[in-house]
Amino acid sequence: MRIGELSRRTGVSERALRYYEEQGLLRPQRRPSGYRVYGDADVAAVRRIRVLLAAGLTLAQIVAALPCMVDDDGLLLPSCPELVDELVKHRDRIGEAIGELEATRANLDTIIAAERRAG
Template sequence: MKVKRWSALGVRISELARQAGTTPRALRYYEEQGLLRPARLASGYRHYEPQAVGTVRHIQLLLSAGLNTTAIAEILPCIPDDVTVLAPTCPELLDALAVERNRITTSIDRLAAARAVLDRLIQAGSGARDQP
């Protein structure tokens, strides 16, 4: 397997996508949302610095946690470049994270209530199905 090394210019979008386990399309979307800022060569090609892999992994983790790209754009500057650490370095960010966590908790509670209704309907329907 051929592994590309980081050049002084960084790597192209396809190589970053491969290293970060995502797609070039996702990287373009992150750029549109202001989450990634690649360098542009005279040819127009995007080139990413080595720490971009960590940034992409942070973005993916925060998206999977339910945060939107607007919130992530505020959070990213407060996260160290080290991909093994996800600890905000901006104290004012903690309040925003608590608000986001409460929003997610509310969504979970609503989904759990909806699931309980469906469980009752399924259970009631199962009993009716067994009768002649």
């Protein structure tokens, strides 16, 4: 399939698919004309990339993680112990960021409540 079909099947823009290729996440075959040719494995790869992006990983992290991910009937599972350690660290960083945002929201709530009492 060509890039337009891959885009339709995955819901990912052609521009993003080209960027994934530039980053080494996709490696389509090329016809002599230069057209990219994708297969069903590329559809699955794009879906894995999207799941990892939704989990907050950067493309650089995904490049490192993809070789250690296996698709178990639609569920992504890490197959390398060191990847699990990195994912735990990433999750912990997200938890810290959430805590900081909650503290910020509490500060805003206090300021808003004080203004409402004064007004």
